[in-house]
Structures are given as C-alpha cells and as structure tokens.
Amino acid sequence: MDRTCPRELAGLSRKFKERGITMGFHPEWSEISTWVDRSERIFIKKLSRNDTSWADSPKNGHQNGFFIPRAVAESDFFPELKNTNQAKPHIFDVEYPTFWPASGELKTSTIKYFSLRNPGDKDKEKPRYEWQHTGVPREQFKTLSPASLLIAGKLKQAMGETAYWFIVVDSVSEEAEIIETAFELNADFHFGLFDPAALTTPAFQTDQLISELSQAIKDGTLEQYIKKQTLPSPKTLAEQAQTKWLHENKAGDMNPFSVSRPGDAVMRISRDIEYSIYKQAELRYRAAQVARILLHGGGDPVANLVRSFSELDSIFLSAAQTRKSRAGLSFEHHVERLFRDGRVRYEAQVVFGGRRPDFVLPDIKELNVKGDAVIVSLKTTLRERWKQLALEKPLGAIFLATVDDRVSKEAIDEMDRNSISLVVPESLKKAKESAYDGYDNVITFxxxxxxxVKSKRPSLILPL
Incomplete structure (x- = not known):
C-alpha cells in the first residue's frame, strides 16, 4: 500500500524542483548528497540481474524487489525481522515505510527471510540466505544498465513516518561515477555499509598537507612549494601502481601466462591502486593551485576568491577532465605490461588506413601482408565508441578489451554480428551484476x- 508523502518530505522534494533539479528517476548528485548528509549510515549495492529483471519482464513480476546480502541483513541497518505467522515459523519478516526521493513516493515495503527451504525441496533443512525486499517503485528499476547502483540511507532523525530512503542510480550516469569516487568503491565492489562522516580524505594526509602549506606561507616560500607539486605522467603513475601490485602479490612480473587472473589484476591496478595514488597527488597539486589564488599578494582571501572565481572554476574543470583521460591512458600501459612480460609480439599505436588501434599482434606488416594478425583495442568504458572497430573487421581478428561491467546485452549482440570479441576481467565474466555470462563472443583475459595467443597463434610468443 502506498501513502501520501509526509509534509516535510514533500517540502524537500518541492525545494529541489524549485531549484531546477529534476527529480524524475535520475536524481542529480546535489540531491543524493543532501540525503547522504542527513543519514547516519549508508547502504550501497551494485544491482544484479535478479534485482532488476523483474521490472522489465512480466514473467518475473511476482518478485517486485531486490535481494539484501546476508552481511547487511544481519547488521542493524534494517529494521529487525520477526516471525509474524506461527503456522510458518521458518519465515521472518518486517513491514516498514520507505521514501523514494526520485518520485516523491512513500512506500510500504516488506523484508522477508525464509530461514529454511520450501517443504518440498530436496535440501529443505538447509538454510536459505536470501532476504527479499519488496514494495518498491517498479518504474525506477526498469531498463537499467548492468551494474547500476542502489543507494539507501538510514536517517539520523526520522522524517514523518520513515527513517529510510532509497535512490536507484543508473551505472552509465555521471552520478554513478561520483558515487564510486566519493565512497571509494573498488573494482570488485558488490555491496557495503558506509559512515557518511568518514567520507573525507584520511586525516594523516590532510593534516600533513595543511602543515606543509602553512609552513610554506609562514616562510614565504609558497610559490616554490607550489612549483614542486606536479601530477605524475601516465607512464610514471602506471609504473608506481604496477610496482605496488607486484609487492602486494609477491610477484616478480605480470606475465599473463603465470598470473592466474590477468584481467582482474589489470582491473585492480587501473581502477583501484593507481586511482588511489593519483588522488593523493591530485590533492596536493590542486590544493597548492587554490592556495596560490586565495593568498595572492597577501590580500584578503575572500576578495581573491570572488575576483578569481573563473580561474578556480577552470582548475576544477581541468581536474575532472584529467581524471577521465587518465583512466584510458593507464589501461593501455597495464595491458602493454602483460604483453611485454608475457613476451607477446606486438606493435602499439600503429597507423593504417586512417585508423590507429591500440595494439596489433604481431605487427602492422603481418596485418597488411597476410591479414592474419590480431587487432586489440582498449576501452575502459564502451558506450557507443566501440562501433568504429567494425570498420577494421576485414584486416584481422578484432578483440576489444575492457574493464567496464555496464555493457548491455544489445551491445554484446551487435558486437557479435560485427565479429568483435569482447575481452573482460575474469571476475566480470561470471558476475551477477554484468550481462557477460552465456555469450561466446565474451572471453576473459x-x-x-x-x-x-598461446594455443591458436603460438608464433606470437617470443622464445626464451
């Protein structure tokens, strides 16, 4: 049963609309962050196919909800479940009100847990670790991209009838990227509980930077300090990340024939380790730039802020653009490391016919003479950019490597029709959140x- 939104919740929704923030089913980060700030705890889940398929197909209409992972269900985030039907002592449930800001709806939701399997099941005494959450707005779960996010909050103070809010975020939206960054969601993230108060730079990094900037200002050496702060080149950043991964895994190299899951290794290095290193460098670099503007000429920081606002705006725009371009460059360096350590013959960034794929195995000469070479292109995120690869089809086998788990079934089918094979990390091929499982044209690293390489084209591997 749905209820009318309480006055306070309705008022907040109205404020967002008045400010020009479109609620719809695609809330902007400014709205999401407001709810995060009001919460004492946050639950985020990367939605699986089972969590969303019911909304797109009438065959699964009975589900009407998502599954709660055991670790979260057994925490104190959600209301406590109880047995409310003595005739079925194995069923525990709770009914509670939930607010969905994207549509302004207050829903009566239910969490249900079947502690044992159905009486007719073969293993009926074996516990079932599934907590099903129903009573949600169906429209908000429709036509979602794979690996979309559900973000929920437990409010510090209840508003009206509820203390819980839920927002669904499509994985291809800018908001999904912001959430991944703000909550530091790793490449292998599936679900988690978070403390909003902890979403800051680690104290020791912040304190050290504050101390260094303060000392430079006191000594009159701010300009010299600022000049020393630089962003590492993509190659340097990649090497630092690879070195850290090798140390963590006690490995001597990144030979893809000896590393058990080379795709997962590349995903971990590029999306987690390298990004962590980059953020530390970026904080120091951008903080120094801003400090120079605010403290220019020893003047009033507020006056400098107002007069130099356009310059500050350019700094932060540049920061966002640099992050996006850095991701693609790093992926190329890590895949090249696999080729190099595996002694795979390759040529990088060669130009032919107006095209420039990331790698040709073994080289452009083989591609032009026999047409039996392998073209390997890289895309950290696919979107529609993969379609240009179809033009290269007559020249050799085409493989598109990615660490993107948001590729739709429709895109995979279209790639198959264009004879393009997708190469993905090992964990993503079978992941419940991705659409890759069951497709022959999707293979792992x-x-x-x-x-x-090794079986079909052994000549690509240089002898020891």
Whole structure:
C-alpha cells in the first residue's frame, strides 16, 4: 500500500524542483548528497540481474524487489525481522515505510527471510540466505544498465513516518561515477555499509598537507612549494601502481601466462591502486593551485576568491577532465605490461588506413601482408565508441578489451554480428551484476592469452 508523502518530505522534494533539479528517476548528485548528509549510515549495492529483471519482464513480476546480502541483513541497518505467522515459523519478516526521493513516493515495503527451504525441496533443512525486499517503485528499476547502483540511507532523525530512503542510480550516469569516487568503491565492489562522516580524505594526509602549506606561507616560500607539486605522467603513475601490485602479490612480473587472473589484476591496478595514488597527488597539486589564488599578494582571501572565481572554476574543470583521460591512458600501459612480460609480439599505436588501434599482434606488416594478425583495442568504458572497430573487421581478428561491467546485452549482440570479441576481467565474466555470462563472443583475459595467443597463434610468443 502506498501513502501520501509526509509534509516535510514533500517540502524537500518541492525545494529541489524549485531549484531546477529534476527529480524524475535520475536524481542529480546535489540531491543524493543532501540525503547522504542527513543519514547516519549508508547502504550501497551494485544491482544484479535478479534485482532488476523483474521490472522489465512480466514473467518475473511476482518478485517486485531486490535481494539484501546476508552481511547487511544481519547488521542493524534494517529494521529487525520477526516471525509474524506461527503456522510458518521458518519465515521472518518486517513491514516498514520507505521514501523514494526520485518520485516523491512513500512506500510500504516488506523484508522477508525464509530461514529454511520450501517443504518440498530436496535440501529443505538447509538454510536459505536470501532476504527479499519488496514494495518498491517498479518504474525506477526498469531498463537499467548492468551494474547500476542502489543507494539507501538510514536517517539520523526520522522524517514523518520513515527513517529510510532509497535512490536507484543508473551505472552509465555521471552520478554513478561520483558515487564510486566519493565512497571509494573498488573494482570488485558488490555491496557495503558506509559512515557518511568518514567520507573525507584520511586525516594523516590532510593534516600533513595543511602543515606543509602553512609552513610554506609562514616562510614565504609558497610559490616554490607550489612549483614542486606536479601530477605524475601516465607512464610514471602506471609504473608506481604496477610496482605496488607486484609487492602486494609477491610477484616478480605480470606475465599473463603465470598470473592466474590477468584481467582482474589489470582491473585492480587501473581502477583501484593507481586511482588511489593519483588522488593523493591530485590533492596536493590542486590544493597548492587554490592556495596560490586565495593568498595572492597577501590580500584578503575572500576578495581573491570572488575576483578569481573563473580561474578556480577552470582548475576544477581541468581536474575532472584529467581524471577521465587518465583512466584510458593507464589501461593501455597495464595491458602493454602483460604483453611485454608475457613476451607477446606486438606493435602499439600503429597507423593504417586512417585508423590507429591500440595494439596489433604481431605487427602492422603481418596485418597488411597476410591479414592474419590480431587487432586489440582498449576501452575502459564502451558506450557507443566501440562501433568504429567494425570498420577494421576485414584486416584481422578484432578483440576489444575492457574493464567496464555496464555493457548491455544489445551491445554484446551487435558486437557479435560485427565479429568483435569482447575481452573482460575474469571476475566480470561470471558476475551477477554484468550481462557477460552465456555469450561466446565474451572471453576473459585468461582465455585470450591461453587460447587466442598461446594455443591458436603460438608464433606470437617470443622464445626464451
């Protein structure tokens, strides 16, 4: 049963609309962050196919909700479940009100847990670790991209009838990227509980930077300090991240034939380790730039802020653009490291016919003479940019490597029709949140190196 939104909740929704923030089913980060700030705890889940397929197909209409992971269900985030039907002592449930800001709806939701399987099941005495959450707005779960996010909050103070809010964020939206950054969601993230108060730079990094800037100002050496702060080049950043991964895994190299899951290794290095290193460098670099503007000439910081606002705006715009371009460059360096350590013959960034794929195996000469070479292109995020690869089809086998888990079934089918094979990290191939499982034209990095290189094209590997 749905209820009318309480006055306070309705008022907040109205404020967002008045400010020009479109609620719809695609809330902007400014709205989401407002709810995060009001919460004492946050729950985020990367939605699986089972969490959303019911909304798109009438065959699964009975589900009407998502599943809560055991670790979260057994925490104190959600209301406590109780047995409300003595005739079925194995069923525990709770009914409670939830607010959905994207549509302004207050829903009566239910969490249900079946502690044992159905009486007719073969393993009926075996516990079932599934908590089903129903009573949600169906429209908000429709036509979502794979690996979309559900973000929920437990409010510090209840508003009206409820203390819980839920927002669904499509994985291809800018807000999903912001959430991944703000909550530091790793490449292998599936779900988690978060303390909003902890969403800041680690104290020791902040304190050290404050101390250094303060000392430079006191000594009159701010300009010299600022000049020393630089962003590492993509190559340097990649090498630092690879070195850290090798140390963590006690490995001597990144040979893809000896690393058990080379795709997962590349994903971990590029999306987690390298990004962490980059953020530390970026904080120091951008903080120094802003400090120079605010403290220019020893003048009033507020006056400098107002007069130099356009310059500050350019700094932060540049920061956002640099992050996006950095991701693509780093992926290329890490895949190249796999080729190099595996002694795979390759040529990088060669130009032919107005095209420039990331790698040609073994080289452009083989591609032009026999047409039996392998083209490997890289895309950290696919979107529609993969379609240009179809033009290269007559020249050799085409493989598109990515660490993107948001590719739709429709895109995979279209790639198959264009004879393009997708190469993905091992964990993403079988992930419940991605659409890759069951497609023959989607292979793992492990399969690419073992089958496509070592087995089918052994001449690509240089002898010891």
């Amino acid at each position: 492990r399969q690419f190196f073992d089958h496509e």
